[in-house]
Amino acid sequence: MWRGLWTLAAQAARGPRRLCTRRSSGAPAPGSGATIFALSSGQGRCGIAVIRTSGPASGHALRILTAPRDLPLARHASLRLLSDPRSGEPLDRALVLWFPGPQSFTGEDCVEFHVHGGPAVVSGVLQALGSVPGLRPAEAGEFTRRAFANGKLNLTEVEGLADLIHAETEAQRRQALRQLDGELGHLCRGWAETLTKALAHVEAYIDFGEDDNLEEGVLEQGGSTWWWGRKTPHISPQRLPSLSLSACLLSPTADIKVRALEVALGAHLRDARRGQRLRSGAHVVVTGPPNAGKSSLVNLLSRKPVSIVSPEPGTTRDVLETPVDLAGFPVLLSDTAGLREGVGPVEQEGVRRARERLEQADLILAMLDASDLASPSSCNFLATVVASVGAQSPSDSSQRLLLVLNKSDLLSPEGPGPGPDLPPHLLLSCLTGEGLDGLLEALRKELAAVCGDPSTDPPLLTRARHQHHLQGCLDALGHYKQSKDLALAAEALRVARGHLTRLTGGGGTEEILDIIFRDFCVGK
């Protein structure tokens, strides 16, 4: 009976045994495709513009534009006169760089022309390149796509590069650079290796199960013995129904590693929201009773007159949102209507919208007028909004709140007068700016908790795609643990490993590549 199980399992387990190798991304294979060229620096008048080429005709194009000179020394900047090959007309005196493949960004032969940034120079050089046989203008992201196809970057690194180009704040730049440096890819490869080893154990066991000539000790791994090794049966196969298969299959070392992997994946997934907030911006909502100074604070933090400020309570009605860089973190800052009841229908609609926006907040900036703490609207706000957020159990999805007492300039030197017991708070005056540095520092700490701190935290999952594959891997490990059949256990491990491989771009589908490369501009 056992022999039958092994044979069946062995047949079913025959499949890809090695990590899938990276499939072509659809970009031309190195050396075989067209040579592409594009302006790689920004459009418009500038001091220096960089035009580059990639592909087998790069060297030829460089020689033609700089004739009669030969190719310059590889990877050294050389000054050359560029001329139009059709008319011989001089175009510019430029620095040129020659990067013979595979030691280039794309892995192909590449050339960079650092020309003077006037539009006529740039278009003259682009037209001259276009006249060289075998050259054509590059499509958006095509340089990076070739780098990916040639194994110069994996998919998470490509995403890091796209994020770096779009990074608007310091924290985004740090995160993107870390991903470009391959941290996330490295982590995934380590995890995939753990699964490869575990799979090798299971497959070896399937194979050895068929082998009657098994020598004693053959199945020993790292000092531990296969639990089902025929000559050392610590656990007899007859006990199978009472044990989970995974516990029997792996050497204790491999089993511990798979379990540690499960824990690590869980922790990263719990963190996933933070990485996505860092990439697309955290929602910070300013709320409080009418006239607390909410709009004044929004204008102060965004350094522009986003909202109308006036002494009239109920000035702000709609939700007004503005993207800002707060202490290096990307934030979508929302100004909202002052919370109060018993007002006209228009303001009531504003209050409804304010409450709705509040529910979506990652961080709430709760604001009160420090000189008006004993008023019913202040007390009501403290008892409802502030108390309910404070009562949330701390988890990644729970909201964070900073209580700010504004108009500190109106207080006597002794501080806030008699009023309700206050939770921890900050004093601020939007009028004088006093307390603003303290608020920014508190915001930095809160946002580092909300978005993750790329200077110190482990690599973040910044995209839904990362989250999807990690969740898929975790689910497959769950199946693996519960499987009562060797073939299914091996298959579950393969599925788990497949998710990690796809995260870094192995076996990636064309659609995913198209989505990622669409983010790039022409010339990148």
Ligand SMILES: Nc1nc2c(ncn2[C@@H]2O[C@H](COP(=O)(O)OP(=O)(O)OP(=O)(O)O)[C@@H](O)[C@H]2O)c(=O)[nH]1
């Ligand atoms: N003295 C003093 N006045 C302030 C301060 N901040 C805001 N104000 C004044 O308080 C009044 C209300 O300010 P807003 O910013 O409109 O208050 P708001 O909370 O947005 O008000 P609503 O939108 O009506 O809910 C205005 O007259 C501001 O000039 C401050 O720090 N000190």
Ligand SMILES: [K+]
């Ligand atoms: K107001």
Ligand SMILES: [Mg+2]
């Ligand atoms: Mg307002």
